Amino acid sequence: MSEKVAVLGTGKIGEALLSGMIRSGWAPSDLLVTARRAERAEELRARYGVEAVSNAEAAKIADTLILTVKPQDMAALLDELAPHVPADRLVISGAAGIPTAFFESRLAARTPVVRVMTNTPALVDEAMSVISAGSHATEEHLAHAEAIFGGVGKTLRVPESQQDAATALSGSGPAYFYFLVEAMTDAGILLGLPRDKAHDLIVQAAIGAAVMLRDSGEHPVKLREAVTSPAGTTISAIRELESHGVRAALIAALEAARDRSRELASGNG
Ligand SMILES: NC(=O)c1ccc[n+]([C@@H]2O[C@H](COP(=O)([O-])OP(=O)(O)OC[C@H]3O[C@@H](n4cnc5c(N)ncnc54)[C@H](OP(=O)(O)O)[C@@H]3O)[C@@H](O)[C@H]2O)c1
Numbered sequence: 001m002s003e004k005v006a007v008l009g010t011g012k013i014g015e016a017l018l019s020g021m022i023r024s025g026w027a028p029s030d031l032l033v034t035a036r037r038a039e040r041a042e043e044l045r046a047r048y049g050v051e052a053v054s055n056a057e058a059a060k061i062a063d064t065l066i067l068t069v070k071p072q073d074m075a076a077l078l079d080e081l082a083p084h085v086p087a088d089r090l091v092i093s094g095a096a097g098i099p100t101a102f103f104e105s106r107l108a109a110r111t112p113v114v115r116v117m118t119n120t121p122a123l124v125d126e127a128m129s130v131i132s133a134g135s136h137a138t139e140e141h142l143a144h145a146e147a148i149f150g151g152v153g154k155t156l157r158v159p160e161s162q163q164d165a166a167t168a169l170s171g172s173g174p175a176y177f178y179f180l181v182e183a184m185t186d187a188g189i190l191l192g193l194p195r196d197k198a199h200d201l202i203v204q205a206a207i208g209a210a211v212m213l214r215d216s217g218e219h220p221v222k223l224r225e226a227v228t229s230p231a232g233t234t235i236s237a238i239r240e241l242e243s244h245g246v247r248a249a250l251i252a253a254l255e256a257a258r259d260r261s262r263e264l265a266s267g268n269g
Contacts, residue, residue, distance in 0.1 A: 005148065006032035006062035008055055009069030009077060010044055013094055016122040017066065020152030022048060023125070032058050059084035064144065068094040071264065078106040087111050090141050092148070094118060096167060097264035100134030100160060112137040114145040117163060117171050118152070127153030128173070130166035164265065168257035176253070181206060 005026070007014045010033040022028060028049040035041040041052035059065060059081045069077050074095050085091065087108035093100070093115050100113040107113070113134030118127045129149035133142055146155045158166055181202050188198025212223055228234040241247070 002027070002030050003064070004030050004032060004062045005064045005066065006034065006053070006058035007066045007068060008034045008058055008081075009067060009073065010035055010040070011068065011070075012120075013118065013122065014066070014068035015044070016120070016127075017068065017094070017118070017149070017152055018044070018048060018050065020122060020125055020127075021148060024151030026151070032062055034058050055080050056084045059089070062089070064090045064092065064148070066092045066094060066148070071095045071098055074098055074102070075106075078103065082106055082108070085111065090114065090137075090144060092116055092145050096171060097164075097261050099265055100132070100137075104134055104136070110136045112141045114141055115160060115163060116145060116149055117167050118149060119171055119174055121174060122152040125152050128170040129153060129155045130163065130170060131155055131157050132160040132163055133157075134160075164258050164261040167261040168254045171261075172257050176250075177206065 005021070007018050010018060014033070018031060018033060021031060029051075031048070031050045033041070033044045033048075033050050033052050034055050035044060035052060044050060045052050053061065055077065065081070065085065067074065067077060074093075085107055087110050089111065091103055091107060091111055091113045093103060093113065094117075096117060098115070100115050103113045104111065114137050115132045115134065116129050118129040121127050122129075127149070129152070131142060131145050131149065142157060146157075149155050156166075181199075184202045185195065185198045188201065189195055191198075193201070209223075212218070213220060216223065224234075224238075228238065
């Protein structure tokens with residue numbers, strides 16, 4: 001019999017994951033979804049050919065449950081699920097900031113729990129999904145979570161103690177790049193370019209730089225030095241970035257994101 005996976009609370013991230021799983025070869029007949037609203041369930045059924053069931057049914061039928069509701073909805077979902085989840089089911093949480101202990105304390109003793117922090121580029125199969133084991137999750141459970149999230153991008157295992165740092169880097173990471181693109185597009189307008197052209201130039205520079213970083217294996221300093229000629233244009237810009245403290249601002253920004261993730265995890269939302 002084939003393995004069944006259920007995505008519970010299929011919103012933006014749940015749908016990105018579901019569509020990525022189907023693109024990477026999962027049969028829609030092995031996937032189940034749950035939704036809070038009937039029209040959302042119908043939409044998912046029509047779009048992907050998957051079965052939409054109740055949370056309790058998903059808990060009974062599926063071998064692996066992936067919980068993708070908002071953090072504030074997780075306690076209510078677990079209250080609903082707990083009586084129906086056999087202790088040998090793998091429970092994967094995709095919610096930001098909620099420790100595995102939160103799930104373990106609400107589910108049957110020794111339920112394996114895996115925590116995953118992914119990011120929105122899951123929509124284009126370029127996610128970074130950071131994976132940590134709960135107390136009862138084995139190598140096999142981690143490998144299973146990697147196989148699922150590997151369908152929408154890269155995966156990386158970290159100890160759960162590093163999840164807040166990973167949230168600051170890759171969970172929120174795309175937003176920092178959007179912010180930079182927005183600021184650099186404004187600069188293009190100041191320099192006299194139309195907005196759409198400025199946007200295209202910066203986006204392509206970002207894509208080119210990202211692919212160079214990923215594929216060349218070079219350190220970013222080397223790549224930057226290669227475009228920083230003596231008395232040239234790039235060094236004039238770099239001097240301004242350094243004198244405005246951009247490096248220090250980025251370090252402080254990511255530290256603030258890490259601290260906020262810790263605060264949310266401890267329930268001080
Ligand atoms: N978006 C991101 O950038 C991002 C990145 C990484 C991780 N995450 C994590 O992913 C999770 C989901 O985020 P999201 O942006 O995808 O949120 P979302 O679009 O609001 O998706 C959550 C879905 O769960 C449904 N839901 C809530 N309670 C339910 C219940 N008891 N039973 C069934 N369905 C239920 C909601 O229904 P309604 O439509 O009726 O509200 C909604 O469709 C969060 O925990 C977040 O921390 C998000």
